[in-house]
Amino acid sequence: MKSPKRLTLSVVPGIPLVQQGDDLGAIIIAAITQAGLVVGDGDIVVVAQKAVSKSQGRSVDLATVTPSWRAREVAAEVNKDPRLVEVILADSVRIVRKAPNVLIVEHRSGCITANGGVDQSNVAPTMGEEPVLLLPIDSDAAAAALCATLGAHFGRRLGVVINDSFGRPWRRGTVGVALGAAGIPALRNLRGQPDLNGRALQVTETGFADEVAAAASLLMGQADEGHPVVLVSGFALTDAPIAARALIRPASEDLFR
DSSP states (O other): OOSOOEEEEEEOOOOOOOOOOOHHHHHHHHHHHTTTTOOTTTTTTEEEEHHHHHTTOOOGGGGOOOOOHHHHHHHHHHTOOEEEEEHHHHHHEEEEEEEEEEEEETTTTTTTTEGGGGGOOOOOOGGGGGEOOOOOHHHHHHHHHHHHHHHHHSSSSEEEEEEEEEETTTTEEEEEEEEESSSSSSSSEOOOOOOOTTOOOOOOEOOOHHHHHHHHHHOSSSSSOOOEEEEOOOOOOOOHHHOGGGGGGOGGGGGOO
């Protein structure tokens, strides 16, 4: 798959606030059709994590949470609500780092992220008295289901990326990353390909799905923009699909654990 000369990123307008049990694929199809957007082979549909989580009912009402002794202990160290910490720990496998106002954990999916991706922003109060939203269950599987639905409807080879905003070690600011991916090579191995001087690349791999997610985040926004779906056009998808799980560095290769 060669880099295109031009990419077009388009907000898919008209996406309503997603509720538990909603058919997210049908919602996206209706919005694309209503907007008159043309879907072509190789296009990638980027969907915000919150839309997927809401459709799966991945919300917890903090008013119903009774924190454990461990959650209270950690909460005192990081200056967070013990109920929130309980939810974070329940959806994680280990604490990576903690400090006042900071709790970095390894989520069940393998992602290393602040608060295990548990979020209170852009979550309607009607979902609970004190609602928080968790990451989707198996984001790769959710992306694959959407990819199959959208591809069958439009009759095109499509990709799907489920996008979330993560912070990064050593750098300030959040960027879009791919929690889930389908129909695209989330990780591209360029080893053996020649550089400009004909020298074979030795170690180069690119996080293609993360790059797509970051580009779409420029249109999705982080506050009240309300653009949970972006259509990316211009790629010719020829490489075999690789799920986003491949982007997570194995413990044996992680020098910072």
